[in-house]
Amino acid sequence: MARSPQGLLMLLLLHYLMVALDYHKANGLSASKDHQEVTVIEYQEAILACKSPKKTTSSRLEWKKLGQGVSLVYYQQALQGDFKDRAEMIDFNIRIKNVTRNDAGKYRCEVSAPSDQGQNLQEDTVTLEVLVAPAVPSCEVPTSVMSGSVVELRCQDKEGNPAPEYTWFKDGTSLLGSQKLGKHNSSYTMNTKSGILQFNMISKMDSGEYYCEARNSVGHRRCPGKRMQVDVLNISGIIAAVVVVAFVISVCGLSVCYAQRKGYFSKESSFQKGSPASKAMAMSENDFKHTKSFII
Secondary structure: OOOOHHHHHHHHHHHHHHHHHHHHHHHOEOOOOOOEEEEEEOOOOEEEOOOOOOOOOOOEEEEEEEOOOOEEEEEOOEEOHHHHOOEEEEOOEEEEOOOOHHHOEEEEEEEEEEEOOEEEEEEEEEEEEEEEOOOOOEEEOOOEEEOOOOEEEEEEOOOOEOOOEEEEEEOOEEHHHHHHHOOOOOOEEEEOOOOEEEEOOOOHHHOEEEEEEEEOOOOEEEOOOEEEEEEOOOHHHHHHHHHHHHHHHHHHHHHHHHHHHOOHHHHHHHHHHOOHHHHHHHHHHHHHHHHHHHHO
């Protein structure tokens, strides 16, 4: 009876699966168990569980932290490194006290013990996630801006986990709530993810004290308030100043022309010609000519 290509492929896959299972059984290897995830707030305690058979005198246990470079956590029946002073072993499990954000990552426990089939090895992987409250966010608020311009206020926190959301306040009132209720007439947008408050065309009524709050599931912090003053551009004053400057320049130009027409600059030149210094210069030139002719 001919078999279809799909049937032959299924038979081959079943054959390879049975071979793999026989190999694991012959060598005493057990498959990895379900991946565990442990979530804890920073500075609290966490337990990393190694789901393995009951501990025996012949069991050998190792805990490793995985990453760019694998580091030993529990080796030769002793806790290593930073865990030595703030962790303890409970059977195959590790109880970590005062967890920090640096402890976050993937951990693997390896339990080996001799068996009738050879060396039996079991592994478990645990991911430790550390939740961190936001720090005081960094806020950028300009002190003075001109009305009608585009202005951005920025807020950022780099420590919170999960990433915090941001809310801007003006004079103690949430702009997010004012925007939803239509209480604010200015045209602005607030991005709660990036922390940017943008005024598309800022006005005088936007003057006030601003601060930003960063919040996540662990806690919230805010930056100190900063005053932003919106100045109105005085067009009539600028025009008046330009007219005054033009008038002063015109008066100066007319004064110079009047002086030239009256001959004030030419009289000064004739005075310089009749001065003793000019006469002494003329006599010196005549003496030079007489001396020259005498020598010839």
